[in-house]
Amino acid sequence: MNDDSTSRIVAELRAWVDTAAPGARLPSNRELVARFAVSPVTVQKAFRRLTAAGLVESRPGVGTFVRPARPVRPADYGWQTAALRAPHTRPPAVSAPVRAAAPDAVALHSGYPALDLLPERLLRNAFARAGRGEAGWTRSPVEGHPDLRAWFAAELAAVTAPGTTAPTARDVVVLPGTQSGLCSVFRALAGAGQPVLVESPTYWGALLAAAQAGVDVVPVRGGPQGPDPADLARAFTESGARVFYAQPTFANPTGVRWSARRVEEVLDVVRAHDAFLIEDDWAHDFALDGEVTPAAARDDGGHVVHLRSLTKSVSPAVRVGALVARGPARERIVADRLAESVYVSGVLQAAALEVVTAPGWRTHLRSMRHRLRARRDLMVEELARHVPGAHLPLVPAGGLNLWVRLPDATDVQRLVGECEREGVVVAAGDEWFPAEPSGPFVRLNYSGPEPERFGEGLAVLGRVLARQEG
Numbered sequence: 001m002n003d004d005s006t007s008r009i010v011a012e013l014r015a016w017v018d019t020a021a022p023g024a025r026l027p028s029n030r031e032l033v034a035r036f037a038v039s040p041v042t043v044q045k046a047f048r049r050l051t052a053a054g055l056v057e058s059r060p061g062v063g064t065f066v067r068p069a070r071p072v073r074p075a076d077y078g079w080q081t082a083a084l085r086a087p088h089t090r091p092p093a094v095s096a097p098v099r100a101a102a103p104d105a106v107a108l109h110s111g112y113p114a115l116d117l118l119p120e121r122l123l124r125n126a127f128a129r130a131g132r133g134e135a136g137w138t139r140s141p142v143e144g145h146p147d148l149r150a151w152f153a154a155e156l157a158a159v160t161a162p163g164t165t166a167p168t169a170r171d172v173v174v175l176p177g178t179q180s181g182l183c184s185v186f187r188a189l190a191g192a193g194q195p196v197l198v199e200s201p202t203y204w205g206a207l208l209a210a211a212q213a214g215v216d217v218v219p220v221r222g223g224p225q226g227p228d229p230a231d232l233a234r235a236f237t238e239s240g241a242r243v244f245y246a247q248p249t250f251a252n253p254t255g256v257r258w259s260a261r262r263v264e265e266v267l268d269v270v271r272a273h274d275a276f277l278i279e280d281d282w283a284h285d286f287a288l289d290g291e292v293t294p295a296a297a298r299d300d301g302g303h304v305v306h307l308r309s310l311t312k313s314v315s316p317a318v319r320v321g322a323l324v325a326r327g328p329a330r331e332r333i334v335a336d337r338l339a340e341s342v343y344v345s346g347v348l349q350a351a352a353l354e355v356v357t358a359p360g361w362r363t364h365l366r367s368m369r370h371r372l373r374a375r376r377d378l379m380v381e382e383l384a385r386h387v388p389g390a391h392l393p394l395v396p397a398g399g400l401n402l403w404v405r406l407p408d409a410t411d412v413q414r415l416v417g418e419c420e421r422e423g424v425v426v427a428a429g430d431e432w433f434p435a436e437p438s439g440p441f442v443r444l445n446y447s448g449p450e451p452e453r454f455g456e457g458l459a460v461l462g463r464v465l466a467r468q469e470g
Contacts, residue, residue: 005038009046017055022068026056102423106457107448109427111252112316113400114449117371119355119364123315126354127347135346142338144174144322145349151356152308152322159293165300167324173334176344177319178280178309179205181333184340185278185305185323186213186243188332195241199227201403201432201441203252203280206245219434220244222251224394226258229265236273243276248295250283253432253443254403255396263295270303276329277304285313285365286447287398288373302326305333310352312400313365320344320352372447375454376402379446382455386462389469400447403429407469410440415464424460 009032016026027035032043047064050056057067135145143149149172157166175181182205190196192214198206200219210217218239220227226248235241246266248258258266270277279295296306302325309321325333355361379402380395391405406412412428419426429441442461446454 005036005042006045006049009036009038009043010049013046013050014055017050017066020066022066024066026064026066028063102425104423105420106424106450106453106460108444108454108457109425110445110448111400112312113368113372113447116449117368117447118315119361122355122358122360122364123318123351126351126358129354130347130350133350135350138346140174140343140346140349142343143334144172144344145346145353148174148320148349148353149322151353152324155308156294156296156306156324159291160297160300164298167296167326171324171326171330173323173325173330173337174344174349175307175321175323175337176341176348177311178282178307178321178323179209180340181307181321181323181337182206182209182245182278182280183213184333184336185307186210186215186245188336189276189278189305189329190215190241190243195239195243197232197235197239197241197244198434199246199251200434200438201253201429202245202434203247203282204431206280207431207434210245215243217434222254222256224256226256226262227266229262229269232266233269233272236269236275242274243278244270245278245280247280247282249281249292250286250396250399252282252399253401253429253441255394255399255401257397258295260293263298267295267299267303271301275303279304279306281306281308282312283399284308286369286372286400288369288376289397292398296324300326302329305329310356313368314352314355318348318352318355320348372400375446375451378451379444379454379458382458383444386455386458387465388462389465400445402444402446404442404444406440406442406465408439410465410468412437412440412442415461415468416442418464418467419461422460422464424457426457426461 013026029040029043033040036043047056047058051058055067056064058064146169149169152172153167153169160166186196186209190213194215195218196210196215197218197220198210199222201222207217218235218241220232220235227246232244248263250257266277277295281292281294284292284294294306296304306324307321308324311319311321314320323333376396380392383390383392383402383404389407392402393405394403396402406415412430416426416428427443429443430437432443
């Protein structure tokens with residue numbers, strides 16, 4: 001209610017300022033409190049907004065005045081062109097999954113679950129408790145809060161294969177989200193100019209991290225069961241790579257999940273080449289049937305570097321993840337993390353730990369998975385109804401997305417643009433490929449807001465596609 005009152009005061013004062021002379025004095029706090037029947041705090045908030053917008057200026061003890069308009073001249077940043085020189089790699093544009101959509105758009109592009117799929121009550125309680133504890137004013141250890149590290153280690157240890165040594169808290173490094181962890185892993189284990197194998201298609205953020213780290217990406221074809229072990233072995237041999245980045249569980253964007261046999265086959269190839277498998281376990285909490293057993297649970301020789309994120313399942317505001325690594329590789333990664341961010345916010349770590357150890361966490365996950373399954377099934381049904389020309393190679397058993405193949409003649413960028421002009425935002429598949437796309441794809445997020453509008457959005461997609469085909 002306070003915010004509504006503040007916005008009303010700001011709107012009226014803006015209109016007044018637009019017609020007032022520079023230096024004109026605004027009504028006093030007392031006058032505005034009486035006129036709008038609000039508290040002095042609400043009026044002060046309105047003044048702060050106007051000041052931040054550069055419309056007014058406050059003179060202590062005198063009043064608030066209309067700020068004189070400053071002459072507008074184009075800034076000259078040409079000197080920076082020479083100072084920065086040409087980049088080693090061309091920075092990519094903002095990825096489609098992190099773009100904001102118009103408020104009334106049908107958003108099928110996002111990489112995050114809708115707010116109603118998040119543990120809101122657990123989060124509110126967790127942040128309240130975290131704010132009352134020491135985490136609010138003390139520095140966290142570089143590797144992370146000991147109790148949170150122990151939780152990550154225990155989660156992985158619970159599914160570790162018999163005869164395999166389970167990880168301990170010492171093997172865990174807490175991260176400010178696993179995206180920054182990817183950058184550190186590529187820098188520490190490969191290094192600029194060195195090859196890194198990746199599945200094709202693969203997570204766009206991994207490609208961005210690889211570009212920032214300066215590594216050379218080598219695509220390996222991803223299949224419906226994961227990469228072919230023979231193809232992977234050949235890529236290791238031909239490239240000389242010692243790092244393979246993959247998402248064995250519900251890969252983004254394809255939704256592919258490796259079988260237990262395929263995991264073992266890939267690990268055999270990785271071990272034979274004295275290499276590392278960087279396992280991005282981003283969808284750990286989004287298995288729609290059963291639990292997830294990461295590849296790291298089958299390795300104790302230090303070949304698997306395991307990345308586990310809480311950002312999507314707990315909250316996008318809780319950028320907390322973990323990396324599990326053993327041996328000298330861990331020490332190199334820790335050194336890189338120290339150079340980049342020193343430590344992760346103690347408040348965020350404390351809040352994340354409160355959520356995942358709360359009695360209601362497992363209940364929330366079961367409920368979320370049930371609702372995700374319903375959303376997935378609804379989107380599959382609406383896709384078949386409204387976009388008959390589309391091909392769905394796989395109905396994923398987890399994750400957040402459908403990976404949709406369009407007819408070969410489709411101009412994906414044009415299609416995406418026309419859809420957006422009609423109020424529907426979808427993500428073109430091109431940015432998930434480390435080289436040229438193997439075909440026209442779009443990625444659709446079934447975990448987004450307003451599932452009741454999936455049909456409306458896919459009807460637009462179907463119409464736009466039909467126009468191209470016609």
